[in-house]
Amino acid sequence: MTPPEPSSTTTTTSTSPSNTRSRSSSSSSSSSSCSTNSSSPDSSPPPPTPFPFFSLPFELRTQILEQVLCVNRVIDIDFNVSGITSIFLVSKRFHAESSAVFFGRNAFRLFPTHSLAAASKRAQPLVRRFPPTYRRLITRLELRLGPFWTSPPACWKVDMRLGLKDLVRVRRLDVFVEIDPAHSMYRGYRRSESFYTVFAGKMLEGVLKRMSELKEVRIDGYPSVSPTGPLVRMLVDVAQGKNKRVLWADALRIGQVEEKHKLELGLISNAFNNLSLQLLTPHA
Numbered sequence: 001m002t003p004p005e006p007s008s009t010t011t012t013t014s015t016s017p018s019n020t021r022s023r024s025s026s027s028s029s030s031s032s033s034c035s036t037n038s039s040s041p042d043s044s045p046p047p048p049t050p051f052p053f054f055s056l057p058f059e060l061r062t063q064i065l066e067q068v069l070c071v072n073r074v075i076d077i078d079f080n081v082s083g084i085t086s087i088f089l090v091s092k093r094f095h096a097e098s099s100a101v102f103f104g105r106n107a108f109r110l111f112p113t114h115s116l117a118a119a120s121k122r123a124q125p126l127v128r129r130f131p132p133t134y135r136r137l138i139t140r141l142e143l144r145l146g147p148f149w150t151s152p153p154a155c156w157k158v159d160m161r162l163g164l165k166d167l168v169r170v171r172r173l174d175v176f177v178e179i180d181p182a183h184s185m186y187r188g189y190r191r192s193e194s195f196y197t198v199f200a201g202k203m204l205e206g207v208l209k210r211m212s213e214l215k216e217v218r219i220d221g222y223p224s225v226s227p228t229g230p231l232v233r234m235l236v237d238v239a240q241g242k243n244k245r246v247l248w249a250d251a252l253r254i255g256q257v258e259e260k261h262k263l264e265l266g267l268i269s270n271a272f273n274n275l276s277l278q279l280l281t282p283h284a
Contacts, residue, residue: 054093065101074107074142077126078114103130103137107174110207111156113147123155128162135166143207145231146178149196150189158206168213172247175204175235177221182230194230201234208242220249227252 053061069084085102088095108126117123127135148156158164179186181196190196208214217239219232226232232252239246 061097062101065098066105069098069102070105074109074144075126076109076114077112077116077123099134100137103134104139104169107140107142108138110141110143112153113144117153117155118148118151121154123153125155125162127164127167130163132163132166135163136168138167139169139171140174141167141170142174142176143204144176144178145200145235146180149179149181149186150191152199156203158203158210162210164207164210165212167211170211170214172216172218173207173211173214174218174220177219177225177231177235179222180225180229180231183226197230197234200231201238204235204238205242208239208244214244216245216247218247218249219252221252223251225252 053064056064068087071079071084073079075081085099088098090098110127111117111125112123127138127141130138181190182193187193204217208217217235219227219235221227221232227248236246
């Protein structure tokens with residue numbers, strides 16, 4: 001057998017230095033790129049998974065919404081609700097459940113008592129601003145009497161625009177009396193002794209006339225308010241005249257008991273005084 005020629009063997013197996021350098025550089029670059037890709041994190045993380053809120057039981061969802069939407073005060077025109085009610089925009093279903101909690105659990109003031117009500121002629125009661133859909137969800141309503149007792153604002157007016165006929169879920173009206181201007185201490189400052197008493201009575205009568213589903217009127221007030229004063233007596237007469245049940249808050253109930261005790265002590269004292277006079281009077 002003839003051995004292969006050296007020239008042909010050299011041509012087949014030998015590699016030029018330039019080819020070796022290029023091959024080594026390409027392999028090193030590819031290995032470095034692989035190491036870079038394997039070590040660097042992904043620049044765009046996957047989107048977060050939404051919390052399955054509606055997979056929770058209805059009672060638990062309601063408790064969560066109460067923690068977010070319920071406030072420990074009566075809502076008036078000075079309360080900023082936009083920061084709370086913005087969650088209504090999440091979805092239609094979320095809007096339905098959250099609006100039912102917000103309007104059904106919180107208490108709303110019928111006529112504004114904030115200074116904005118007297119400062120601006122364009123001020124409107126908060127209930128009037130709500131659409132009928134929201135008014136039908138309200139269950140708690142407060143009428144506060146005493147502010148602006150010398151000159152009630154123009155927005156303190158009971159008419160059809162107030163939308164009272166839409167408050168079909170309100171069963172009890174809470175009336176809070178801050179002061180009774182008929183008291184003698186306000187003599188010289190009030191318009192007349194009976195002005196605010198008559199005004200409040202007519203306003204309550206108009207409210208009860210338009211709220212057919214209302215069953216009870218709960219009367220509350222500061223301890224300085226007499227439960228037998230002219231203003232409170234007027235409110236009781238109007239409520240009973242509309243066949244509404246009158247409830248008393250603890251403060252006025254205690255005041256009733258104290259005044260009853262004072263009256264009884266006065267009667268006993270007068271009886272003893274009369275008896276003493278009779279005993280001291282000489283017989284003919």
